[in-house]
Amino acid sequence: MNVVESVRMSWRAITGHRLRSVLTVLGVVIGVGSVITFVTLGASLQAAIVGDVATSSPDIAATVGPADGPEGGPGSTESIPVFTEHDIEQLQGIDGVDAVIPTGQVGIAGLEFRDDRIRWPAVTATTAASFDEDEFAAGGPFTAGTNETVLNPAAARMFEENVSAGDEITVEFAENDSRTLTVAGVLNESTGFAAVGGGGGTPAIYVPTDPFYTTTAESPTTGERERAYPQLTVRAASYEQVGAVETPARAYLQNESDASQLKPASYEISLTTNDALVEQIQSILSTFTNFITGIAVISLLVGAIGIANMMLVSVTERTREIGIMKAVGATRRDVVQLFLVESIILGVIGSVLGTLVGLAGGYAAAQLIDLPVSFAPEWFAIAIAVGVGVGIVSGIYPAWDAARTDPIDALRHE
Incomplete structure (x- = not known):
């Protein structure tokens, strides 16, 4: 079976159960949308703060503080x-x-x-x-x-x-x-x-x-x-x-x-340039963004489980169809391909819609807190890749389960 035919049959199965398909895709949309929103907001916040620091005067700040402060620098705001x-x-x-x-x-x-x-x-x-x-x-x-x-x-x-x-x-x-x-x-x-x-x-x-x-x-x-x-x-x-x-x-x-x-013997003098300050801010913001993004990724896991669940239900509902396909010459590879394509389509649709939702959410959030909007384009490609990956991972077991169905037992299925 060629890929075009698999896509056609998969799309027919998806549109045949519109509500179930929409609810399944919604999990991926929420997951990808949350990730893109937080990444966009983090990039905007970083661009705003780093931009201010980078365009400030070429200064070197000299302070004194405890030698065991963060990164070897002053660890106290105490004025000496x-x-x-x-x-x-x-x-x-x-x-x-x-x-x-x-x-x-x-x-x-x-x-x-x-x-x-x-x-x-x-x-x-x-x-x-x-x-x-x-x-x-x-x-x-x-x-x-x-x-x-x-x-x-x-x-x-x-x-x-x-x-x-x-x-x-x-x-x-x-x-x-x-x-x-x-x-x-x-x-x-x-x-x-x-x-x-x-x-x-x-x-x-x-x-x-x-x-x-x-x-x-x-x-x-x-x-x-x-x-x-x-x-x-x-x-x-x-x-x-x-x-x-x-x-x-x-x-x-x-x-x-x-x-x-x-200065006290336990204190040391620390010099900080704008470049060092930029690096510290970038490190802090990146850690914060990654933490929030990690929480949002959990939504993607929920979306993947939703796709897997739908595909398993679909295999059960289409047992007789699988038997007929095998009876007329369809191979295990054809059956695996059919169900994998269906799960991948659901994943891609969810990731594309999620990216659009995430862009809109990130833009709205940045405008709400008066930040210059800055996007992270690499995450758009990552979102699509995640959608395909979620589709493949979620569809592997259901596709394998469908492929090993005995055609005689499938034809007897009511």
């Missing part, structure tokens, strides 16, 4: 001010370094804007180099040595009235130390991976290190008390120079810096 002004000067002298940006926290008691007072624990002290002009929705960076501040969008919205560039807010640093700061600028919504994160839903308020940051430590090199910070960001002049900057910066910080002498 060990990077001195001397360290900043030495790093600034490395070829290819565009800026060295310190970051630290300044404790406060509260904020006030137009008689609306709220309690707030801290503001972030940094330098104007943390911000690029295109990161601002309004205004611009603050100026060192002035009573100015920069707000992210969430901070600008946390009062009863929204704060705008040029407005003034009162910051209560201590019981008898309140200062009025002019809002130099408000960051835009998309800023989030600069030296200091400007985006996100958590309010963030930035002030210049001079005059607000007062944490100091005695420099082992100079013997003088200097401002000391828990984090530095070394910004290369270009992405091409990140590697050339990282090597001497790492060597200095880990071996010669004030930080290497001020």
Whole structure:
């Protein structure tokens, strides 16, 4: 029996039991659709986050933390001010370094804007180099040595009235130390991976290190008390120079810096580049996507069982037909081919429809959470292959069971 004839007869058997066939295919549709939806959503999430990181400034973040932290890096968010002004000067002298940006926290008691007072624990002290002009929705960076501040969008919205560039807010640093700061600028919504994160839903308020940051430590090199910070960001002049900057910066910080002498013995200095951050994010998202996809694959197993069950029922119902086929010369191979083709058709139909459902579901989910839609084309081919595989695996036993039917007993079957 040629393949075309097998397809024709199989299609006639499928359409002869429409409801049963639809319910059987539905299991495969749900399985494949779930896999494609989660894969598309994972690819979209990864593209959005990695895209933001990859297009951010060519930064190298220097932090200090326990040596037994994840992947040998800092394992705690505890702030230890060990990077001195001397360290900043030495790093600034490395070829290819565009800026060295310190970051630290300044404790406060509260904020006030137009008689609306709220309690707030801290503001972030940094330098104007943390911000690029295109990161601002309004205004611009603050100026060192002035009573100015920069707000992210969430901070600008946390009062009863929204704060705008040029407005003034009162910051209560201590019981008898309140200062009025002019809002130099408000960051835009998309800023989030600069030296200091400007985006996100958590309010963030930035002030210049001079005059607000007062944490100091005695420099082992100079013997003088200097401002000391828990984090530095070394910004290369270009992405091409990140590697050339990282090597001497790492060597200095880990071996010669004030930080290497001020940090606890059980702590280590860690440097993280954007590329390393991208790899970490990709690894985390891939693990998460694979886990969710694995759960969705269980639906495919249910679909395969559904096809196998239908084919076994079909063999029972068509016992007399099988006997007639064998009586007129059909071989075991012909019978196996007929039932395998039928199960493969069901699998392919389910995978094709499931792919379309998955694409629609992934697109809708990405739009719902405001992500740029990114598809994984290789999964479309995998879906079709899975459909064929499910059809073959599900149909092997029923086809073999049909092929070994004795023609005389089959003809007697009622």
